[in-house]
Amino acid sequence: MIQEKGKPIVSKKIIKILGDDLVEHTDDIAVEEPLQISISVLNLDSPLTNKNISITMRTPGNDQDLAIGFLFTEGIIQDSNQIKRVALDENSINVQLINSENIDLGKLERHFYTSSSCGVCGKASIDAIKTICRLPPSLADFKIEKNLIKSFPGILQQEQNIFNNTGGIHAAALFNVQGKLITMREDVGRHNALDKIIGHVLTQDLLPLDQHLLFLSGRASFELIQKAAMAGIHFIMAVGAPSSLAVEMALEHDITLIGFLNETRYNIYTGSKRIKI
Known part of the structure; x- marks a missing residue:
């Protein structure tokens, strides 16, 4: 196994089974x-x-x-x-x-x-784990075109370098309300990818993120909604499903929550007022 310290990817020799054939191959693997x-x-x-x-x-x-x-x-x-x-x-x-x-x-x-x-x-x-949010409350009274939302998975896929090489990684991405990608982070941990984004914007003095959209490459868990709420985020989209506790947290913090997002469809669980339907 080839690995450089601090690098996000390792290369490992593997054997692929292709039909009845055995093929030696070098595969890239996400580091944990x-x-x-x-x-x-x-x-x-x-x-x-x-x-x-x-x-x-x-x-x-x-x-x-x-x-x-x-x-x-x-x-x-x-x-x-x-x-x-x-x-x-x-x-x-x-x-x-x-x-x-x-x-x-x-x-x-x-x-x-x-x-x-x-x-x-x-x-x-x-x-x-119900951390108290210390940011001032915000109405986040913007509206997003419903078809613009379906474009975000394609944008993220183009930017996911580690995922495209390994397939074994999560991502969190931050967009502005016009749909422009602001920043993206990848990690084997969903929560780590989001913490990396929030840590970055905190050092740039960009909080609260009440005029931004968060996109998650996996499911929407309670912890991710809680972290987003701490940063003042009011619009969250996820490729996967939300948990019941995530939906409750989104309602509590007036967050628009979307699940099962792809290029053709998505579900709105909370906060439809921010989507031009």
Whole structure:
């Protein structure tokens, strides 16, 4: 297996079965590696306190955005001004915070263990993952042409370099209300791809994203809706199905939620007021 450190793809020799024939082939595979996220905070009792926050299985790349986005969507930080420095050492990243006297380390004792398939594994309860959104409320009173929505899967597919090479990756993409692609991130974890986007826009001071559209390459889970709500997003589209809890969260935060989106059809679960039907 050929792998360069920090690269999102590895090459591996495999055997393909084509009818009755066996063919030796070199295949590209999406990388999945652990990333330990920790923070360093100022404390009255000691100059600096280090705290491990999460171990997440991710595809290397945009790790700084991932860590910052995770800390924001978990309610640990509120803006990029709290970040003094970010240090990445292979599969470990530390975010040193300033203005962190008010961070309650006791609340961080709940175990964060996130995997590529489910970002909420190991959390104690639903109440523990309902992070409070600190952004001001927004009406997001735009309307999107119904046929424009069907164009987004094709746009994303053209941009998904890792997926096109491996087939084993998720993506999250951010569009403006005119349908222009703003940014896109790929990862083996759905939640990681979204955290990478949110971390990026947070450092660019672009929050809230109340004039943007979020497109997800997989299903719409509760956790993804919650993360999007934290960033002020009011319009979410997914290739797959939403869960019942995702629909409830979308209703609670006045989010337009679309599922089963492809080039010919989609379902509107909540917030049809933002679609010109």
